[in-house]
Amino acid sequence: MQATSPGGVQSPHRPPIWLLGSSGFSARLAGMLGLPFAFAHHFSAQNTVPALDLYRETFRPSGVLDAPYALIGVSALATDDEKEARRQVLAAALNMVRLRSGRPGLVPTPEEAEAYEFSPMERELVDTWNANVIHGTADEVRTGLDELQKRTGADELMLTANAHGGDVRLRSYELIADAYGLPTPA
Template identity: 85%
Template sequence: MPGDSIPGDAIPGDAIRGEVRGTAPVPLSVLDLVTVGKGRTASQALATSVELSRLAERRGFHRHWVAEHHSMPGVASSSPAVILAHLAAHTRRIRLGSGGVMLPNHAPLVIAEQFGTLEALAPGRVDLGLGRAPGTDGATAAALRRTQTLHEGDDFPEQLAELTRFLDDDFPDGHPYARIHAVPGPVQGPKGRPPVWLLGSSGFSARLAGLLGLPFAFAHHFSARNTVPALDLYRESFRPSAVLDAPYALIGVSALAADEAAEARRQVLTGALSMLRLRTGRPGLIPMPEEAEAYEFSLAEREFVSDWLGNVVHGTADEVREGLDALQKRTGADELMLTANAHGGDARLRSYELIADAYGLPELG
């Protein structure tokens, strides 16, 4: 299949496999959507991301990823590479990465240059997670790509192979790009580049990641019904590679802890209402808890919200721990990447602190 040359140079396993700390069954990480709440600004949301990255590093979370979204008022993460460079300047140890960059929106050379730059800024700390969805609606995707002809990710394996060649600087002699170098990159020495992850919410990327021997991240937080089938397909398809000798899968999980269960429910309802509006073509800023509580849901909307919240692990810290442990056991995930969707930054920061305490994650200073 396309992309047989992937991966290139071996990447140390500890750049992928996380270290388990405290009493967590697997490493815990952070997925940051850089949410913008009503009455708040993008500047405040990005400042919260810096606070979150420092908190995650201090409390022993393994990674902090940000995700590419476009034309969505409730998020401020349209430029992952820019945000990651900012986070790298404010942290020292935690792994930083994209969860993910939507490869069809970009030329592979541009991504290789951006993440080569990040690797040069924070050597050994950068992950390159790639998705094949646009991260937006069709009209915005067309504006991003400057074409009305969208491939819907059909050429993703070819794009991935090209990107990896740029990252490894190893196009074969005679290839049209053999004399093109992604810089910063291996041509400047020393060799080394971010590990590539494939992201997905269905079976396509799961199978491709398995065949290529790459780590896989599944979006359980918005495609929960497909989680176990996709992970099974990944493991069944897996072929050992220079990167991994065994499958490694993380799942993104919506999780929010609060000091009281009622407060946790109040906070996650804002995310549910925001998602309802997005799915019905009315995207906006994340509503305040008071607005979500006062909203008059129709019967169909109540069913949507109930279904959505059924996949959000929320409650007190002990209740969230119990829910995360059960989910990890059911899926066999090698890592849990937690995203806390709420209106304000304080609730999100408090949630990660409570979860760290529940698992006995150490204060690392």
């Protein structure tokens, strides 16, 4: 059975099938199989445009899709003020430093991240990681997301908000939804 949404539905009991990736290999495979492609921009931003181009170039219509359909995962964090956004993004970056050095855990507090003495190698990772996070006020994040969508031609953006505390993440999603005029939970 052909579905009207990306990923198709092979039967009423099966969810849509997508291929998730962060490389040219996964992009090519999704294209050759005629599947919708979800690219992990938040992990591999420098490869986003080349991967999406490769996906579109190699796309073959299938029983699932007649044309390419791409989604990108984006790290985005909106707060009520820019300074708080920078503090939360630094905390999330410290969490990534810890993860990549074999010390995974919860996202630290912004105060802990501000007090942390990053080595030169860690600072380089933080700067690279944070360059790919769209953050700031709701209007700044909306502008950044719109520019990213236009630059990549992605059909959808899937957002992740890495921050210390669920309340900060929830507020970020509310601010972004409001910036786009989308409904938010009461």
